Amino acid sequence: MPYDPTLARLANATLLVPFESYQAPRWVLDGLADGIAGVCLFHNNLDGPEQVAALNASLAEATDTPLISLDEEGGDVTRIGQARGSDYPGNAALGAVDDPGLTRATLRSLGGRLAELGFNLDLAPSVDVNVADDNPVIGTRSFGADAALVARHAAAAVLGLQEAGVAACAKHFPGHGATSQDSHHVLPRVEADADLLRRRELLPFRAAVEAGVRSILTAHIEMPGLGGDGPATLTPHILNDLLRGELGFTGTVVSDAMEMQGVSGRIGIPEASVRAVASGVDLLCLGRFVYADQVELVRDALVDAVHEGRLPAERLEEAAARNAELRTWIRESASRRAAVPEADGVGLAGARRALLVSGDLPPLNDPYVVEVDAPSGMAVGEVPWGLGPWFPDVERVSPEEAHAERLAAGARGRDLVVVVRDAHRYPGTQALVSRLLSLRPEAVVVEMGLPVWRPGSGTHVSTYGAAHVNGLSAAELLGGAVGVPSPGGS
Structure with a gap:
């Protein structure tokens, strides 16, 4: 035409x-x-x-x-x-x-x-x-x-x-x-x-x-x-x-x-x-x-x-x-949009308010942090998540139960923190966490997705998301090395 x-x-x-x-x-x-x-x-x-x-x-x-x-x-x-x-x-x-x-x-x-x-x-x-x-x-x-x-x-x-x-x-x-x-x-x-x-x-x-x-x-x-x-x-x-x-x-x-x-x-x-x-x-x-x-x-x-x-x-x-x-x-x-301060802190304040702790959370001694990997969805893409920026000793592992004994041994004499994301969607993650808790029942589990699945023992922390401020708020709670967040780009 x-x-x-x-x-x-x-x-x-x-x-x-x-x-x-x-x-x-x-x-x-x-x-x-x-x-x-x-x-x-x-x-x-x-x-x-x-x-x-x-x-x-x-x-x-x-x-x-x-x-x-x-x-x-x-x-x-x-x-x-x-x-x-x-x-x-x-x-x-x-x-x-x-x-x-x-x-x-x-x-x-x-x-x-x-x-x-x-x-x-x-x-x-x-x-x-x-x-x-x-x-x-x-x-x-x-x-x-x-x-x-x-x-x-x-x-x-x-x-x-x-x-x-x-x-x-x-x-x-x-x-x-x-x-x-x-x-x-x-x-x-x-x-x-x-x-x-x-x-x-x-x-x-x-x-x-x-x-x-x-x-x-x-x-x-x-x-x-x-x-x-x-x-x-x-x-x-x-x-x-x-x-x-x-x-x-x-x-x-x-x-x-x-x-x-x-x-x-x-x-x-x-x-x-x-x-x-x-x-x-x-x-x-x-x-x-x-x-x-x-x-x-x-x-x-x-x-x-x-x-x-x-x-x-x-x-x-x-x-x-x-x-x-x-x-x-x-x-x-x-021409009439509301002026917003460059660094108003509302994001971190909201993330702190969203934290939910189930069980007793004692002071942690030199935590050994294990992050159980989870795939990113198409809408999310490859965006960093977890507690790595705030703890010196962090290991990320695939969701396989076979890792449990080695990880428990690596955390001997230290407090164990296990970080997961949407554990309810991944049977391998559930099996690994359950095995770790059978070896270390006092371990702290941090869920950075939806807190649908909760293990039967340990202390459970829900962040309701894996944004930088969600991780920072959890790190503050767990005693990580946190400083003043930079106010630049999100």
Whole structure:
């Protein structure tokens, strides 16, 4: 078909693109000038505060108020804190404290830091109600398993971020908390009736809408109880009748990454993108590895779908208009955003409040720290965790029971601290910890994930997350060598 510049620019206005490097390539800068709505940055784009600020400034010069976004939830999912872990506790820790004022202040501080770096859209908070203990993709990213608790913290998080001038994006609609599969790899299915889903999954999204959230991100999951087949991202009934009609949302609907297998595995990214926009998505988050040529294929697919009558031009115009409204809100809010102190300490304070100790914790003598390794999820990536920065003698081991005798012998004459992460999900970890406690029943176990599984003996410390500040708060408690935390980048 002949090139249609008007439709091409409308299609561009629905795209949130990634790119390859620490500097914006020419195809991105030219694309922004030609109407691409914005970018989403990942670990491969971020290399320290000065570089990030310069990168974002160059993006902002390419067009008027492009969307400059990232997944920065605080806690385990951090982009700006990849080098050492986040300066902010994640949702599970904030939910454990259950002080909405703390949640609001924490997200306001995080939003202020993002705004200083030049970001204006944060793909957070996760407002999923995590009712599946073996959920491989949510876990500590959720405020908890109680819908009412998640709802009040969802509202607080939205208010905090947006007070800092950063648009919030509640996710993963209509709720990813009851799944036991990861939509990065498959299409999860939630079998629950509509009444339960409304009382549980939808309650936090209703609270986020009432708090004025500017955007909501869809989930690539099936919920037949809400009507329709296939991923929610591609289901008009869920996005239009439910989200816009029943919940009254008028802002921007953002897709989860279109490169995820749960949405495009069978039909490809361009076709999935067409169906998503036709179903009610306004802004296509393409993912991490969809670069120049593939972006062009997506744009061309949208234009071709209009010519073919599969995608009404009015739907494309509506999506572009909503994204323009979001950029207008960002532009107007920048001048009135709340000032946030450079190092307000709210993150560490929250992590300290979240600590939960079960059993007696005596003074520790020269602790020998054993960290039981656990895989990072796709959303988390490779971010440091554990107590290594604060103790001189730390060994990380694979989750195998055969290590137990050697480790117990290595700790002879010293106190033993065993650090785990989501032990409930890994039988090997449970077997190793149980064997260690049979040899050293007075050992201290530190759980840096969700404290679902607890061994029968020993003292148990729950941090509700593996962020830098979660580790620091646990190290303080256990007598590690801690100094004044640096206030720089998260």
